[in-house]
Amino acid sequence: MAVKDEPDHDEEAGEHGEEGVAVKSDDTGKHQSVTTSSLDGLQSQDSRKVMDIVDRLRRSGLSSELQLPQLVVSGDQSSGKSSVLEAITEIPFPRKENLCTRFATEIILRRAPTASISTKIIPDKFRPTTEKKRLENFKSSILDFTELPNLMEEATNLMGLGDDGAGAFSRDVLSIEIAGPGRPHLTLVDLPGLIHSETKMQSKADVELIDGLVDDYIKEKRTIVMAVVSAKNDYANQIILKKCRDVDPKGHRTLGIITKPDFLEPDSDNEASWIELAENRDIQFALGWHILKNRSNKEINTSFAERNVSEHIFFSKGKYRELPSEMLGINSLGSRLSQLLYKHLKTELPALQKELNSKHAEVCRELELLGDQRPTAHEQRRFLMSVSSNYQEIVNNAVKGDYDDQFFGILEPDEPVDHERNMRRLRAVVQYLNLQFASVMREYGNKSRITASDSDELSLPIDDFLAPPAEPRTNALDEGYAQFKSLQEGISRDAAVQRVSNVLVRSRGRELPCTFNPLLISQLFWEQSTNWKTIAEYHVERVANVCSQFVSLAIREAVSLDVAGRLLAIRVDDALQGRLDSAKSELGTIIQDTKRHPITYDPHYVDAVQKRRSKIYNARIQQLAETASTEIADANDGWTYKQMLDAAVLNHSISDREDPDMEKTSAEEALDDSLSYYEGEINYFISVVTKQVIERYLLTKLAKDTISPMVIGDMTDNEVAFVAAEPEEKTRDREFLENRKATLEKGQATFKSALGLFR
Template identity: 50%
Template structure:
């Protein structure tokens, strides 16, 4: 094996040690490891190339090494040993898997290799008589040959079955497809260096492997073309010349280039590797191949190229390997966490639910209090998304505050049955006087289409009509106190429906949040089982909320009561405002003289006070007692409506939303107290782990254990201190 020293720079040895250690640790079952793969068309010299590179004398028995993938592992060791094992195809039946895994043989000499390989071949179900049809022609199992000894090079090489051009009496269409699938699997690995073997005996345009290499390595960045059987070309012939161009990488371009070899023929199979190498060197020194770059010809220079190639390739791939390993470990850990703690016993199940209840209450309480530090609340989403957008719903307090403010604004603008407009050019909405001018979201503004618009004069007539139908024993010019109640009931009639719509909207959001948090904190099966109970509990809370609203609405129908000083102040402001308007209008009519004042440097308007007083009495004195009473009642009604509106919004948001829907949400839907009161049967029904979950947990725990060992192996091989 000293002829493999070309692959043995110190840096290269260290990197190969790392990959070899990873392969021994089984990382290859988790990640795609870098490897050299020899592939080509059937009977085109693949095994001879592998034999020349590794200097391992493969048995020459027909249909042996080419019917399954053969993995050759070379390792440094103090003692000489040759061992084999079968890496079974995972899709095989369980009894066959056990039988194949049990195959582990060790020999002391290459002379015993044919016997050992023959035994492995039969164990795979691949007999000599393929034509009988009773035995498989090819296998997806892998025969692994490990060769250890002092001075051995750390190297792994895979020799694949040859690609078959077409079916024949010995190889069916199924065999053709099988081999192609196997080759695709190996060369499709982005960390595989493809050693594409082509034979000089045939036109390279007809050799399947070149197309396959292009299909899986379009840029040719990981393919090295190997030309074999060059000694079959007649010296100085056109045929020999036609192979010079690909060897010079001029026709079919590979980034790694091409290399040309002379393999041992059948009659030379008894010769040693030293004799083979001398024969090859002598051959290339006499033919036109001497025109090629020297390090692109012969097995010795090929090993040097492979050394550089492997060193560069592995050095580039190792960091990415470690990154992928860490990502797989992270994902496996997350998948395990998603399954939650094991729930095989009643004690485990109750502990699981108690922990779930504690976590649920903690997050729900934080959401209600407006503390959004925990990861489940996510990042603040773009401001162009509505506050109540699904991405923001878990921030419950912010959403509730936003919707309550919108509800208050909706009630101010659209809560009254009538939209009463002042009889002026500005046409102001009287119902919005003394209320803030705000923008209402489209969802709430839909109520605008249900409002009935009327001018102030029409409103006075409406009040007058009601007044005539509510007369009692009051003197003319006064109104029955029940008139205010009648007017208020009519004007505030939309309140209950608007409040119900708002309460339903809040309840829907709380249901969605509770369900989302349950799914976030638990597993899909637990979440599904608990959602039924949670929905029933939420429905009870909604019933209480609607019952509370019903009481508030009943209060709205009772005799008007208020002790708010703003009620009388509002009436006085309305009267003063209307009187001021009358006075200003009359003053403009009764202006008698306009003089320039030098002292004030402006015009001074003088008014005849007697004429002004007479005019005020004649123009604004109301002799219609019903109209006078109606206008006075209208002003009182507006003041009372605005006072009650603020009260109604307050009690709906506090007594209904806060008390009935928000307060104790976690405690009444999923808490440790609720779980503590559950029977053993209920706990088992909710928290018992399905069989598929148990199997998945076992798989993930095994995978996590393997990945942890792989990570330790990686760090140890790279000399990283944890």
């Protein structure tokens, strides 16, 4: 706001007790106690109690944590904001040209036993650290208002806005706290005037800076905006009105202030349009409008009391007499603001308390992750023991499938099962992967997939187990497991029998004709189970990776990120790698067992061989029967036709079918025996991989082997110090969080002491 030099004001009033007085400057610049009607309006009993709560919250430091309710005065340049502020606070702000227009000024009025004026600078959060410290070090107190101009000029220079400064405006805030026995608890923020366009003295960057600064203040939901518009200019062209309607369309927290009505020609159309605006019939605000008369140039040296008298006389004439008195003048504005602030603050305080409690819980959680201070080796080891206890509870519950802890959170059903949130439910993920492994083994574990015979000579049935369903279940397998489809090749039964025959010839020993070397079954099984190793190794690696990611999440839940990272590096990563190596070793042993000569004591194998041979035998008999069948007409039965077997044709067919190729017969038997053996072995292999490898080496004792009291106990003092000793930055973080916690708890205590106010 642009202001000019103003001499001290001489106000005459009677003295009162503490509750009805305000501080003023006399001709000597010293404080006196006088009655002030405008401030009295801001000090109704209920309002004072509510404002006292907000003041106590602000003084406890909560303004750095929460957006506290406040009054913001904003308007275009030369709109009369300075006069509004002076009329409300009755503080003679310095009127040196361009002194108060270049940064936000926070004016804090506070009731106190003795009078004082103190100032400080709140640096812009984007300033470099060194500049922040320099500005924060500016703190000054004065005894009377005559020293205020020099003090404000000093602050302006520190911000880099003096005559030699490169900047014209700043996002720093000058905070002026004025205390005294009669002051109301009230905070107002005066913002730089909005600029319509750049000029020689004000650049485009200046326009944008002020525009953004005003937006930052007025968009806050707990801020009441006093939108000041000057009657000297068309209100449709004054930027502040559009800004207020953008952030507060209904005007629930916007009070329109019309200044300089004495510049309007009495009984003119222009005056009528402004009165219509004041009556809330043009631009409507739920809080309405108010009209104030500024001191004219001739009245610039008059006191506040004389200013109020002049204003009262002005509004007692012309069309202003027809307006309600509560929307005219500074005295009624004080009462109006008192009621407005009381309602607003009473509405906002419950939400403020809820936000305060939420932030307190958040800070407590961050401190919990940091743990207690731990300067000694004993405290450091004790800290890690506590971490291991929390960690073990999470991991053991995950392995058992008990998901009650808050760590497991909410599922993401539309995301993959190993999505970060879903992966927290470790048992569910491993069960899913085991089922994927079992499915892919049964579908694509066999190297050759036997299909129907190429020959029409004998329609043998397709092998029920080895032939896939009509539509393979690749759509049920995720991308990782579906890749193994390419490892399998299709082959007809005739080709399979021929391949076995070739192997039989090349592996013949001293066995009699029509039989085959027992080692032939081994060869056939080894060839058919070639894919097992590749699929099983992939499965073990995938489950191990899931366990590793889960452990990382669990550690980060149990302790802060820096300690978690060091624990992973010094102990956990090696432990997980060791468990994976053991799992791979066990899998290697199981794979090696499959390379031995087939041995089984499973009665299902014999049953499978018998069923397979019976199926083939029955198919052949059925085909022979169909060949020898004929239809015969029976005259005794009304010349109906009956299906009969021709014995001669049947005998001839059987003779023709007697296959002299004994190697083919042996090859067929060897193929069927190997397939029956494969059926049993693949189920066994799936079981031992999931139980002896996945369960035994990757899940069982997962918590114990990674972070447990025993693991912590085995760590050397140097290792413990490396993991748990608090670095300097963490000590600063703890101090910062402790200070935040103390500040928030002061605020909670303030609310607790004021609960009876709203009952």
